[in-house]
Amino acid sequence: DQQVKQNSPSLSVQEGRISILNCDYTNSMFDYFLWYKKYPAEGPTFLISISSIKDKNEDGRFTVFLNKSAKHLSLHIVPSQPGDSAVYFCAASGGAGNTPLVFGKGTRLSVIA
Amino acid sequence: DTGVSQDPRHKITKRGQNVTFRCDPISEHNRLYWYRQTLGQGPEFLTYFQNEAQLEKSRLLSDRFSAERPKGSFSTLEIQRTEQGDSAMYLCASSLAYSGTGELFFGEGSRLTVL
Numbered sequence: 001d002q003q004v005k006q007n008s009p010s011l012s013v014q015e016g017r018i019s020i021l022n023c024d025y026t027n028s029m030f031d032y033f034l035w036y037k038k039y040p041a042e043g044p045t046f047l048i049s050i051s052s053i054k055d056k057n058e059d060g061r062f063t064v065f066l067n068k069s070a071k072h073l074s075l076h077i078v079p080s081q082p083g084d085s086a087v088y089f090c091a092a093s094g095g096a097g098n099t100p101l102v103f104g105k106g107t108r109l110s111v112i113a
Numbered sequence: 114d115t116g117v118s119q120d121p122r123h124k125i126t127k128r129g130q131n132v133t134f135r136c137d138p139i140s141e142h143n144r145l146y147w148y149r150q151t152l153g154q155g156p157e158f159l160t161y162f163q164n165e166a167q168l169e170k171s172r173l174l175s176d177r178f179s180a181e182r183p184k185g186s187f188s189t190l191e192i193q194r195t196e197q198g199d200s201a202m203y204l205c206a207s208s209l210a211y212s213g214t215g216e217l218f219f220g221e222g223s224r225l226t227v228l
Contacts, residue, residue: 004155004156042115043204043219044156052161097116097215100146103155 003027006104015113016082018090019077023090023104026071032097035064035075036089038106051097080111088105115139117220119205125226126195133191134223138207145188146217147180148204149173158203160187163210195227 005024007017013021025032031052033086036044050057057064063076075086087108091101116190118137126132130206138145144163150157159178174180178196182188192199202224206217 001174006155009153014167038221041221043206043221045219046216049214074189075142091155091215091216096211097213098211100158100161101156101215101217103148103153104155 001026001106003102004090004104006090009105009109010110012110012112013080015082015111016079019073019075019080019084019109019111021075021077021088021090021107021109022070023073023075025073025090025092027070027092027094027102028094030093030102031095032093033064033066033073034093034101035062036091036103038087038089046088047088064092068077077109080109082111085109085111092108117205117207117218119203119220119223121223123222123224123226125228128197130195132195132225133189133192134203134205134225135168135187135189136220138205139218140186141190142207142209142218143185144210145182145209146206146208147188147190148206148221150202150204151200159190164200187200192225195225197227200225200227 032051035047056094075096087106089105089106146161147159150156162182177193204221204222206219
């Protein structure tokens with residue numbers, strides 16, 4: 001029973017264009033959502049998060065949107081850069097962000113120069 | 114700036130052997146987590162500690178797996194009688210309890226290969 005789903009295993013985008021990565025969740029108790037980025041042979045690194053009381057959070061080129069009624073969130077990267085090429089994981093937590101993170105399977109983003 | 118460190122980074126062992134991984138969290142963090150990641154999957158939660166207390170264990174954690182955090186600082190994850198299905202990246206992460214963000218800080222992982 002996958003509580004956090006990333007249905008696109010991979011995505012290719014031209015440099016300078018927008019990358020949109022999607023994530024769906026099933027557990028209505030989740031109240032914090034995070035995106036992590038992972039390069040090969042490294043641990044995941046935190047990218048951006050959003051609380052369930054918000055519907056948007058922006059940090060530079062990265063914006064996360066949350067649609068609670070649809071149990072859906074998305075990460076927008078604009079403009080995309082070749083250095084953004086990595087695997088992106090969506091993760092969720094409950095209890096005001098106090099329970100262990102539950103991760104999706106990840107989406108591999110390739111930004112083509 | 115000392116992040117989460119894990120040792121060893123890579124371990125190759127034969128089926129049936131025991132292996133132990135060590136994790137040193139960020140010093141001021143009171144929570145420590147172990148996750149496992151296999152190819153094509155996201156990190157899967159195994160267990161976590163708050164200080165020295167083990168608060169939760171996943172049902173993924175079979176009896177062959179044991180984790181300790183004896184003094185509330187570093188932690189060890191031991192796998193006894195390893196099986197080929199144990200081959201994975203074992204990730205350690207730390208955080209502050211009740212930080213309000215849910216953010217975990219990960220180490221670079223310990224890759225286990227069971228032959």
